[in-house]
Amino acid sequence: MEERFPELLLEEKPKEKEFKLPPLPNAEKYSTIVTRYAPNPDFVLHFGQARAIYLSHDYARMYNGVFILRFEDTDPRIKKPRIEFYDAIRYDLIWLGCRWDREYIQSRRLEIYYEVARKLIEIGGAYVCTCNSDTFRNFIRASKPCLCRDLTIEDHLERFDKMLEGGYREGEAVLRIKTDLSHPNPSVRDWVALRIIDTKLYRHPIVGDRYDVWPTYNFAAGIDDHLMEVTHIIRGKEFIVGVEKQLYMYRWLDWEYPECIHYGKWMMIGSGTMSKSRMLKDIQLGLYRSWDDPRLPTLAALRRRGIQPEAIHRMILELGVKMSEARFSWENLYAHNRRIVDPIARRFFYVEDPIKLKIRSIPLEEVTAKIPFHPNREDIGYRETRIEVKGGEIEMYISRRDRGILASGGVVRLIGLFNIKPTSLSDDTVEAVWHSRTYEEAAKLKARLIHWVSVDGIVPIRVVMPDSSESIGYGEKLCRMIAIGEVVQFERFGFVRFDSKQPDGAMVFYYTHD
RNA sequence: GCUCCGGUCGUAUAGCCUGGUAAGUAUCCUGGCCUUUCGAGCCAGGGGUCGCGGGUUCAAAUCCCGCCCGGAGCACCA
Numbered sequence: 001m002e003e004r005f006p007e008l009l010l011e012e013k014p015k016e017k018e019f020k021l022p023p024l025p026n027a028e029k030y031s032t033i034v035t036r037y038a039p040n041p042d043f044v045l046h047f048g049q050a051r052a053i054y055l056s057h058d059y060a061r062m063y064n065g066v067f068i069l070r071f072e073d074t075d076p077r078i079k080k081p082r083i084e085f086y087d088a089i090r091y092d093l094i095w096l097g098c099r100w101d102r103e104y105i106q107s108r109r110l111e112i113y114y115e116v117a118r119k120l121i122e123i124g125g126a127y128v129c130t131c132n133s134d135t136f137r138n139f140i141r142a143s144k145p146c147l148c149r150d151l152t153i154e155d156h157l158e159r160f161d162k163m164l165e166g167g168y169r170e171g172e173a174v175l176r177i178k179t180d181l182s183h184p185n186p187s188v189r190d191w192v193a194l195r196i197i198d199t200k201l202y203r204h205p206i207v208g209d210r211y212d213v214w215p216t217y218n219f220a221a222g223i224d225d226h227l228m229e230v231t232h233i234i235r236g237k238e239f240i241v242g243v244e245k246q247l248y249m250y251r252w253l254d255w256e257y258p259e260c261i262h263y264g265k266w267m268m269i270g271s272g273t274m275s276k277s278r279m280l281k282d283i284q285l286g287l288y289r290s291w292d293d294p295r296l297p298t299l300a301a302l303r304r305r306g307i308q309p310e311a312i313h314r315m316i317l318e319l320g321v322k323m324s325e326a327r328f329s330w331e332n333l334y335a336h337n338r339r340i341v342d343p344i345a346r347r348f349f350y351v352e353d354p355i356k357l358k359i360r361s362i363p364l365e366e367v368t369a370k371i372p373f374h375p376n377r378e379d380i381g382y383r384e385t386r387i388e389v390k391g392g393e394i395e396m397y398i399s400r401r402d403r404g405i406l407a408s409g410g411v412v413r414l415i416g417l418f419n420i421k422p423t424s425l426s427d428d429t430v431e432a433v434w435h436s437r438t439y440e441e442a443a444k445l446k447a448r449l450i451h452w453v454s455v456d457g458i459v460p461i462r463v464v465m466p467d468s469s470e471s472i473g474y475g476e477k478l479c480r481m482i483a484i485g486e487v488v489q490f491e492r493f494g495f496v497r498f499d500s501k502q503p504d505g506a507m508v509f510y511y512t513h514d
Numbered sequence: 515g516c517u518c519c520g521g522u523c524g525u526a527u528a529g530c531c532u533g534g535u536a537a538g539u540a541u542c543c544u545g546g547c548c549u550u551u552c553g554a555g556c557c558a559g560g561g562g563u564c565g566c567g568g569g570u571u572c573a574a575a576u577c578c579c580g581c582c583c584g585g586a587g588c589a590c591c592a
Binding site for chain 1: 516519541550
């Protein structure tokens with residue numbers, strides 16, 4: 001792991017804990033607390049999943065226990081796993097700061113599930129059903145056993161072998177767990193444990209077409225949680241009905257079910273979605289560039305935009321483990337992130353949509369701007385820019401947005417430099433004359449402050465905005481010292497993360513938030 | 515068919531289990547501060563009859579009953 005993602009190891013730092021987790025139920029019953037996070041590698045991780053991850057991980061650490069990562073990749077047909085997502089998920093987990101102690105991949109454990117299935121048949125707890133789903137549904141609605149249910153154990157073992165040998169095609173046979181046929185929830189009645197998926201058609205990324213009989217979620221997860229000695233399951237409440245189903249299996253096997261904590265899911269606020277399948281589909285439709293498109297709530301996208309994992313962590317701890325649904329608001333995440341990033345982000349000048357500013361009558365040979373990297377932290381130093389004055393004139397760029405400030409005709413201060421008075425302005429050029437030097441003078445006149453970039457030594461910059469549009473402009477020369485991955489603040493613009501350098505030298509940033 | 519959750523400042527939420535005398539936080543809006551960001555930060559202020567009706571109680575956002583509205587989930591997906 002260290003070799004694969006070395007850059008992440010460097011970033012790991014101690015975290016301050018603001019919120020503490022309530023104790024785990026019945027923690028004292030177990031000598032070692034074991035939790036797990038069990039994703040399907042059919043997509044990258046997103047914000048909503050961070051909840052189960054942090055909670056499971058934090059509890060394991062809190063009790064000096066074990067945190068398991070388990071890939072639940074048992075549906076090569078509808079929620080098809082993809083090989084690149086196994087690593088993407090591992091990467092996301094490390095980024096979040098959640099190291100796992102053990103890892104399993106369910107598609108490599110099918111023989112184990114078959115064994116348990118056989119045992120269940122032998123003890124009369126499961127049977128192979130060859131009804132088509134309509135027929136079965138009619139029986140089950142009436143709380144009646146289907147024609148298969150009461151065949152002999154030998155018959156079912158025979159059918160089971162036939163299943164494993166490929167004697168049935170998709171949909172022709174399933175293994176069902178015997179439950180109470182009059183259970184109030186019809187979806188619980190004799191639920192499906194094993195079904196057939198033709199992997200000639202739907203190849204599995206890990207085991208190819210070696211197996212055609214696949215466990216359902218409740219079967220595989222139920223078995224694994226027991227075998228892996230998981231003591232506490234923390235997951236979304238959409239799985240709550242599954243507990244009742246699994247309980248039937250646990251009773252047949254005389255196993256004890258782990259403690260469960262279910263929480264409500266995150267809903268996206270406004271447009272957007274937290275649904276993996278929806279995001280995947282929208283990417284295929286070309287609505288988004290990729291799974292790290294800034295509009296998406298994936299961890300990959302948040303990371304690229306400069307959101308710190310600790311901001312996500314705090315948001316989750318703040319929310320706790322309630323059953324109620326929570327609405328995800330970007331604003332809220334930004335507030336958390338800003339608190340983390342603001343005290344450490346260096347400040348730079350970036351002029352969006354530049355227009356030219358020509359200043360005349362400067363009574364100096366040269367001027368130097370010395371501006372701290374951070375307004376409240378002189379300890380991290382200053383950025384100094386020396387500008388030569390030629391014939392009393394200087395040219396620089398300012399943002400088109402500030403054109404309006406100049407247009408009013410009053411005195412304006414160029415931050416860290418001197419004060420000017422505009423004399424004329426056209427569409428993309430503003431002319432001004434020297435007014436005075438000091439900040440005090442500007443303050444006295446209540447002059448507006450604007451930032452600027454000297455014409456020599458500009459750095460072309462593109463900023464990818466949260467809506468995936470792009471802001472284009474020039475950065476000051478010193479922007480070249482920003483490291484890849486670093487989050488800085490472009491003053492009067494917002495926080496951004498340096499993403500990459502273009503072949504032509506342009507720097508690409510991702511907008512984080514104001 | 516079955517299950518779960520919610521309705522508290524414009525917005526998102528805490529508090530409700532263990533009733534009690536500023537209904538907290540973030541965002542938002544307004545004003546101020548900052549030897550220099552009126553797009554960050556800091557400070558102050560603004561803003562809520564806690565969905566509706568009834569009951570219990572000296573006292574209810576908090577407990578009980580009823581009603582209305584909204585959201586989420588399960589069924590050979592995970």
